[in-house]
Amino acid sequence: MGLYEGIKDVAKIVQKADNVELYRQLIDLSAQALDMQATINKLTEENAELKKRQDLEERIERHQELYLTLKGDENNIFYCSHCWDSDGKLIQMSTKNGLYQCPHCQQKGIHDKDAYNEKMNKSKPFYAPPKSRKW
Numbered sequence: 001m002g003l004y005e006g007i008k009d010v011a012k013i014v015q016k017a018d019n020v021e022l023y024r025q026l027i028d029l030s031a032q033a034l035d036m037q038a039t040i041n042k043l044t045e046e047n048a049e050l051k052k053r054q055d056l057e058e059r060i061e062r063h064q065e066l067y068l069t070l071k072g073d074e075n076n077i078f079y080c081s082h083c084w085d086s087d088g089k090l091i092q093m094s095t096k097n098g099l100y101q102c103p104h105c106q107q108k109g110i111h112d113k114d115a116y117n118e119k120m121n122k123s124k125p126f127y128a129p130p131k132s133r134k135w
């Protein structure tokens with residue numbers, strides 16, 4: 001039997017006793033019991049969130065650069081250390097050509113210098129002087 005159903009059953013019995021003071025006390029106690037139940041529900045929810053965060057915290061691997069990975073993650077996904085530290089959110093970073101970048105806070109850096117240097121050597125310079133013009 002749940003708390004609410006129990007209170008209703010007791011209230012029916014107290015009503016039959018026709019005792020106004022007893023009925024008033026039951027109403028007060030019922031309100032307190034329902035408030036306590038709401039508090040328990042809220043705390044249970046908060047506890048589940050904290051456990052979830054703690055589980056994640058234990059899986060987090062920090063690196064020299066400002067990104068995180070999770071132990072046992074076969075995909076080796078990069079997460080933003082700034083977003084985790086400030087908001088407690090795991091935001092997946094985009095990675096390309098040795099670079100990483102957070103789509104949320106825009107934090108970026110180089111995680112693979114070899115891949116980055118290779119890309120930079122292959123890419124065209126940002127500015128190339130114009131070839132001779134024909135007049």
Ligand SMILES: [Zn+2]
Binds near residue numbers: 081091105106
């Ligand atoms: Zn971020």
